[in-house]
Amino acid sequence: MNEAQKPGFSRCNNATLRRAARSLGRFYDDALAPSGLKGTQFGLLFQIQISDEPAMGAIAEALIMDLSALGHTLKPLIRDGYVETFADKDDRRVKRVRLTSQGQAKLDEALKLWNVAQQQFEEKVGAEQAAKLRAALDAVADLDLAMPTAALRTEEAADQAP
Amino acid sequence: MNEAQKPGFSRCNNATLRRAARSLGRFYDDALAPSGLKGTQFGLLFQIQISDEPAMGAIAEALIMDLSALGHTLKPLIRDGYVETFADKDDRRVKRVRLTSQGQAKLDEALKLWNVAQQQFEEKVGAEQAAKLRAALDAVADLDLAMPTAALRTEEAADQAP
DNA sequence: CCCGAAAAGTGGCATATGCCACTAATTTAG
DNA sequence: CTAAATTAGTGGCATATGCCACTTTTCGGG
Numbered sequence: 522m523n524e525a526q527k528p529g530f531s532r533c534n535n536a537t538l539r540r541a542a543r544s545l546g547r548f549y550d551d552a553l554a555p556s557g558l559k560g561t562q563f564g565l566l567f568q569i570q571i572s573d574e575p576a577m578g579a580i581a582e583a584l585i586m587d588l589s590a591l592g593h594t595l596k597p598l599i600r601d602g603y604v605e606t607f608a609d610k611d612d613r614r615v616k617r618v619r620l621t622s623q624g625q626a627k628l629d630e631a632l633k634l635w636n637v638a639q640q641q642f643e644e645k646v647g648a649e650q651a652a653k654l655r656a657a658l659d660a661v662a663d664l665d666l667a668m669p670t671a672a673l674r675t676e677e678a679a680d681q682a683p
Numbered sequence: 684m685n686e687a688q689k690p691g692f693s694r695c696n697n698a699t700l701r702r703a704a705r706s707l708g709r710f711y712d713d714a715l716a717p718s719g720l721k722g723t724q725f726g727l728l729f730q731i732q733i734s735d736e737p738a739m740g741a742i743a744e745a746l747i748m749d750l751s752a753l754g755h756t757l758k759p760l761i762r763d764g765y766v767e768t769f770a771d772k773d774d775r776r777v778k779r780v781r782l783t784s785q786g787q788a789k790l791d792e793a794l795k796l797w798n799v800a801q802q803q804f805e806e807k808v809g810a811e812q813a814a815k816l817r818a819a820l821d822a823v824a825d826l827d828l829a830m831p832t833a834a835l836r837t838e839e840a841a842d843q844a845p
Numbered sequence: 846c847c848c849g850a851a852a853a854g855t856g857g858c859a860t861a862t863g864c865c866a867c868t869a870a871t872t873t874a875g
Numbered sequence: 876c877t878a879a880a881t882t883a884g885t886g887g888c889a890t891a892t893g894c895c896a897c898t899t900t901t902c903g904g905g
Contacts (some may be wrong), residue, residue, distance in 0.1 A: 531821075533797065534804055534813055535711040536726035541820040542704040543892075544747045547699040547703035548828040550893080559893095561861065578883060585706045590862040592885065597860070614870045635695065642696055645826050651696055654823070657816055658703040659693075664807050666710040674904045705862075719862095723891065740853060752867080752892040754855065759890070776853045776900045 538661075545642075552638030556631040562598060563635060565591075566620060566628045568605065574611065576618045585662055603627050698821075707804075714800030718793040724760060725797060727753075728782060728790045731766065736779045738771065765789050790831055 549560035558566070568580055577595075581588040595618070598604040603624030609615035620628065643651045668671055693699055711722035720728070729740055737791035739757075743750045757780070760766040765786030782790065805813045 532817070533711075533726060533729070533801065535722045535800075536699070537817045537820045537824075538704050538707055538727075539723065539726070539891095540747050541824040542700050544824040545697050545700055545828075547893080549695075557858080559860070560697045561701065561905080564695060564701070567695070567698075585702050586861090587863050588884070589886085593863095594697060594861060605773050612883085613873075616884065621737075634835075638697075639695065641828065642826075645828065646823065650819075654819055655694070655696060655699045657819070658699045661808065661816070662699075662703040662706040664706075664804075666707075666803065666807065701861095709863080721890070738853080748891090749893050750854070751856085751894080755893095756891060773854085774901070778854065 534661075548642070549635070549638050552637070552641075553631055553634050556627065556634055558627065558631050561594065563631045564592060565598065566603060566624060566631070569618055569620055570625070570628060574619045576615045576617050577606075578615075580618065598624070690823070711797070714803075715793055715796050718789065718796055720793050722791065723756065725790070725793050727756060727760065728765060728786060731780055731782055732787070732790060736781045738779050739768075740776045740777070742780065756840050760786070765821070 528677055531540070532581055539611075544612060546560055549563075553560060553563055556563075564585070565580075568583060569575060572579065572583070577591055581591045584591070584596075594601075595604060599606065602621055605621050606616050606618050646654070693702070708722055711725075713720060717727055718725075727742075731737060732743060735739065735811070737745075739753055740750060743753045746753070757766060757768075760789070761768065764783055766780055767783050768778050768780050771779055808816070824837075
């Protein structure tokens, strides 16, 4: 097996990324623990806050996550009263989401904890370095990746055939 | 709210990392789909292969994942006959893991698919850039992060008080 | 040799994510 | 305007991960 053929000591970009995500995830989770929120929930609440009563699809797109996954993830937050949903006025298919006042308060509380973790992290790797890393990750996330081979034959056909 | 206090447009290192992981994860999952393995399973099988009948704890440590999580993740692979476990000769607490011949075959099969995805990715971002990114991610994963405040009072005490 | 502390896993419970099959509501052909 | 195609979500099923409470073994003193 030649060099290019095997993941060397984890040459797999995906495996490396997940490993780092697990590691950093635990750190942020620990930091946010006092608030009772997980890092993912914090991120989700924040995304909702900065958007204007976003539709579920909009959130899913922004976070590059499956729509149904978003629905699942949202449930505990709705159950705990941090978030509420309501139908769009013009398109009844669309369900919009917003923070409740309780959710806003919880987010504010978590934000303080988040700041500590974030600063701790940036202190370790350097603010500039961290910014570069985030930029690189955003670039990766927004890549237009698609398998060129068989699997997507359908899609290709759709593009090439009338 | 001042600049440093809010995650701007996702200034959260953790959120950015997870977002990228979801995105890239789907790409690799799609690529590996024909083999029936998920990206995580592929990575786990690979890790087992390059180790010498590793103990579960060793695998968990290498992948920076919770030991119990590893146990859960391993179940489907054992169920499908790709992996088998056996007790360590000297320490009955230790459970070692190895690929079955079937697992080895499956890994070889998946490796071909992985190569396509990996090359596709490196073609997009550049091999050097990808290597740098992996290095940065490994560095982040191996950071010795710990909250300085209350939560770890115990640990601090253990270090300072005899 | 016996006991309490430490180490390695297991099982249960909860969240995180995805895919697929469906349902409801819209939009677009004809 | 009506039927086909598209869009937005939901619910079910399966894997991914973590934490906590235990159980089983070891190990380190007395």
